[in-house]
Amino acid sequence: MQQDTEFAPYLKPSATIDSDNETIRQFVSQRTQDANTPAEKAAQLYYAVRDGIRYDPYGIDLSIDGLRASGTLSAGRGWCVSKAVLLAAACRAAGIPARLGFADVRNHLSTERMRAQMQTDVFFWHGYTSIYLSGNWVKATPAFNIELCDRFGLKPLAFDGKTDAIYHPFDLQGNRHMEYLSYRGEFQDVPIERIRETFRKAYTLTSLGSGADFVRDVDRETAPREN
Numbered sequence: 721m722q723q724d725t726e727f728a729p730y731l732k733p734s735a736t737i738d739s740d741n742e743t744i745r746q747f748v749s750q751r752t753q754d755a756n757t758p759a760e761k762a763a764q765l766y767y768a769v770r771d772g773i774r775y776d777p778y779g780i781d782l783s784i785d786g787l788r789a790s791g792t793l794s795a796g797r798g799w800c801v802s803k804a805v806l807l808a809a810a811c812r813a814a815g816i817p818a819r820l821g822f823a824d825v826r827n828h829l830s831t832e833r834m835r836a837q838m839q840t841d842v843f844f845w846h847g848y849t850s851i852y853l854s855g856n857w858v859k860a861t862p863a864f865n866i867e868l869c870d871r872f873g874l875k876p877l878a879f880d881g882k883t884d885a886i887y888h889p890f891d892l893q894g895n896r897h898m899e900y901l902s903y904r905g906e907f908q909d910v911p912i913e914r915i916r917e918t919f920r921k922a923y924t925l926t927s928l929g930s931g932a933d934f935v936r937d938v939d940r941e942t943a944p945r946e947n
Contacts, residue, residue: 727817727852729819729908730812730817730818730819730852730908731812731815731817732812733809733812734908734909735784735788735909735910736784736787736788736789736805736909736910737789737805737808737809737812737818737820737909738788738789738790738809739789739808739809739810739812739813740813741789741790741809743790743793743794744789744790744793744809744810744813745813747768747793747810747813748761748765748810748813748814751764751765751768751810752764752765752814757881758814758815758816758853758854758881759853759854759880759881759882760881761811761814761816762811762814762816762851762853762858762860762879762881763879763880763881765807765810765811765814766807766860766862766879766885767879768810769803769806769807769810769862770803770862770863770864770865770866770876770877771865771866771867772796772865773792773793773796773797773798773803773806773862773865774796774797774798774865774867774868775797775798775799775800775803775863775864775865775868775934776797776798776799776934777799777800777834777934778833778932778933778934779795779797779798779799780799781802782912782915782916782919783912784912786802787801787802787805787910787912788805789802789805789806789808789809789810790809792805792806793806799847799863800843800846800847800848800861800863801820801822801845801846801847801910801915802847803847803862803863804820804821804847804848804849804861804862804863805820805847805910806862807849807851807860807862808820808849808851811849811851816851816852816853817851817852818849818850818851818852819849819850819857819906819907819908820847820848820849820850820906820907820908820909820910821847821848821849821850821859821903821904821905821906821907822845822846822847822848822903822904822905822906822907822911822915823845823846823848823900823901823902823903823904824842824843824844824845824846824900824901824902824903824904825842825843825846825887825898825899825900825901826841826842826843826898826899826901827841827842827843827846827897827898829864829868829872829874829897829898831934831937831938831940832937832940833932833937834937837923837924838923838924839923839924840922840923842901842922844915844918844919844922845904845914845915845918845919846863847863847910848860848861848862848863848886849861849862850906851881853881853882854881854882857906858881858882858883858884858885859884859885859886860879860884860885861877861885861886861887862877862879864876864877864887868938871938872938873892873893874888874892874897875888875892886900887900
């Protein structure tokens with residue numbers, strides 16, 4: 721009974737993790753047809769979110785509506801937090817306890833436009849999903865889709881439902897990629913007000929400019945340099 725009470729918050733819908741939404745349930749049903757165990761289901765859902773939802777940090781919306789899992793699924797794109805929310809919702813809909821984890825990271829995957837706006841390479845409240853499998857909470861980070869990893873020369877994160885999937889410190893060329901500076905904790909839902917407050921203090925919140933397009937900027941950032 722105590723264990724049921726302990727995991728109950730991580731199995732039920734919340735403001736952004738709308739795991740009871742019909743589109744989320746259909747998504748889970750379609751993506752886990754060949755899975756036999758919770759770990760297999762979680763892994764299949766991880767890859768469905770990682771590669772089926774395009775990473776786009778230009779669309780950050782720190783509101784309940786902007787972070788809601790069903791909205792991210794419908795849009796087909798999201799940033800690290802909204803993609804982690806979607807994976808958590810999918811896991812809860814599959815009957816697997818899931819919560820949201822956050823860390824401050826130094827991330828070298830960015831664009832010129834992002835660097836100009838943020839004025840720092842530290843990404844506060846970087847989001848991942850923490851999933852309870854085989855008696856352990858396991859970290860799964862579904863943010864960067866495989867096409868983006870290919871463009872930036874990164875090794876895509878693999879997730880087997882057994883070990884943590886957090887970003888590698890170096891890219892395939894040995895350049896610094898991701899450094900985890902500190903962990904913020906794990907939560908039942910997105911601590912929106914705390915994230916907003918940190919962003920207000922840490923970032924220069926200038927406009928991205930009209931017509932800002934992350935994919936186009938990535939193409940420009942990773943285009944071969946002329947000698």
